Amino acid sequence: MKSLIKKIKKNGDKAERSQNAIEINNVSKSFFVPTKKKDTLVDYLKHPKNIFKKKSDGKLLVLDHVNFDVKKGEFLGIIGNNGSGKSTLLKLISGVYTPDRGEIIINGSLVPFLQLGVGFNPELSARDNIFLNGTILGMKKKEIEKEFAEIIKFAELERFIDLSLKNYSSGMRVRLAFSIAIRSKADIYVLDEVIAVGDANFHEKSFREFERLRNQGKTIILVTHSLGVVRNFCDRTALIDQGKVAKIGDPDEVVDFYEDLNRQRLSNPNLVNNKKR
Numbered sequence: 439m440k441s442l443i444k445k446i447k448k449n450g451d452k453a454e455r456s457q458n459a460i461e462i463n464n465v466s467k468s469f470f471v472p473t474k475k476k477d478t479l480v481d482y483l484k485h486p487k488n489i490f491k492k493k494s495d496g497k498l499l500v501l502d503h504v505n506f507d508v509k510k511g512e513f514l515g516i517i518g519n520n521g522s523g524k525s526t527l528l529k530l531i532s533g534v535y536t537p538d539r540g541e542i543i544i545n546g547s548l549v550p551f552l553q554l555g556v557g558f559n560p561e562l563s564a565r566d567n568i569f570l571n572g573t574i575l576g577m578k579k580k581e582i583e584k585e586f587a588e589i590i591k592f593a594e595l596e597r598f599i600d601l602s603l604k605n606y607s608s609g610m611r612v613r614l615a616f617s618i619a620i621r622s623k624a625d626i627y628v629l630d631e632v633i634a635v636g637d638a639n640f641h642e643k644s645f646r647e648f649e650r651l652r653n654q655g656k657t658i659i660l661v662t663h664s665l666g667v668v669r670n671f672c673d674r675t676a677l678i679d680q681g682k683v684a685k686i687g688d689p690d691e692v693v694d695f696y697e698d699l700n701r702q703r704l705s706n707p708n709l710v711n712n713k714k715r
Contacts, residue, residue, distance in 0.1 A: 456545055457509060457510060458507045458508060458509060458510065458543075458545060459508050459509065459510045459511075459512070459544075459545050459546060459625065459626050459657035460507065460508040460531060460542070460543065460544055460545065460626065460657070460659075461507050461508075461541075461542070461543040461545075462504055462505060462506055462507070462531070462540070462541075462542055463505060463540055463541040463542070463543070464503050464504075464505055464539065464540040464541070465501060465503070465504045465505075465530060465537045465539070465540030465541070465542060466499070466501055466502055466503055466504070466537060466538050466539050466540055467499075467500050467501040467523075467526055467530060467535060467537050467538055468497050468498055468499045468500060468538055469497075469498050469500060470496070470497055470498075471496050471497075471498050472496070499681060500523045500526045500681055501523045501526055501527060501530070501537075501681045501682075502680075502681040502682050503540070503682070504523075504527065504540070504678075504681075504682065504683055505683065506676060506683055506686055508626075508657060508659060509657070510545070510546075510625075510655065510657055511652065511655045511656065511657060512657055512658075512673050512674060513648065513652055513657075513658045513660070513671060513672050513673045513674075514657075514658070514659050514660070514672060514673065514674050514675070514676065515660050515661075515662060515667070515668040515671070515672035515674070515675040515676070515689060516528075516659065516660065516661045516662075516675070516676050516678060517661075517662065517663070517665065517668060517675060517676075517677055517678070517692070517693070517696055518677055518678035518679055518684075518696075519679070519700070522678045522679055522680060522681070523678050523680075523681045524630075524661045524678050525552075525630055525661060527661075527678060528550070528552060528628055528630050528659070528661055529552065530542060531544070531548075531550075531628055531659070532548065532550035532552060532628050533548075534550075534552070544626070545625075546624075546625030546626055546657075547576075547623070547624045547625050547626070548624055548625065548626040548627075548628060549575060549619060549622050549624040549626070549627050549628070550628045551616065551619055551627065551628060551629040551630060552628070552630050557570060557571050557574045558570070558571060558603055558611065558615070559603070560602065560603045560604035561602060561603075561604060562602065562603060563599065563600045563601060563602055563603070564590075564595055564598060564599050564600070564601065564603060564606070564614055565599050565600055567603055567614070568582060568586060568589055568590075568614070568618055569582055571615065571618050572585075572618055572621075572622070575618065575619060575622040576622060576623070577621070577622055577623070581623070585621040588617075588621065589614075589617045589618055589621055590617075592613075592617040592620075592643065592647075593610075593613040593614045593616070593617035594613065594640070595610060595613065595614060598610070613640060616644070620644075620647050620651075624656070625656060625657060626656070626657045626658075626659070627651060627656060627657070627658050627659070628659045629658070629659065629660045629661065630661045631661060631662060631663070645667075645671060648660075648671065660672070665693050665696075665697070668689050668692075668693055669689050669690055669693055672689045673689075674686065674687060674688070674689065675687070675688075675689040675692040675693065676692070677692050677695065677696050679699070684696075684699070
């Protein structure tokens, strides 16, 4: 099947008929990784014939025929062990990567929270970076001005608004970036472990914002290792395991399945299969 990421305008006929914000159809993604170390100049001088030898690369299959839909207004949690393919899936949904095969249909505008703070200028103040980053996210100047006070308040940076970002801690930068992104206008919000930064108070505020967005009919996709968050906030949960959707459905059932699977693997390491290469 031809690789395709398709965006459907909100006012399109198909978009109006569809109840899905995102449709992922038979998507696979692999990467080529080197399996042979690069020869140095000394190696070439010692073995000049190696210059004409073709270097060997391995193919790492990260996602394998993934299929599922995300409903409009749904809060979907995605869980799985490190290296299972969760972040790659989010990057495919966000258009950072293109699938090797399959189709991804995005029904509406999307804001990705993958690398918060991309586009920040460390030499500029937080005040200037709000306008810079907001513009990158598609916000108009009047919108940024309207939301400016709330952005600063939410990030808890009122005292540091005119301080250069190079003097901010990493936590302060992420709080500012998250606060800007959450005020941008979109139909779908894609988040990768953004709640890992900040204290309990900031986490609580973040989930109040998620609830506000959900009440507005927005769609939220969250990759997280926090199973408590998944149980308490998500409408559905998908478990990605070794590049496949191992289970999707009720958050409690999926989390219980995931915990049981990990317990089995701890007691019997032979259950862990190597990915195809």
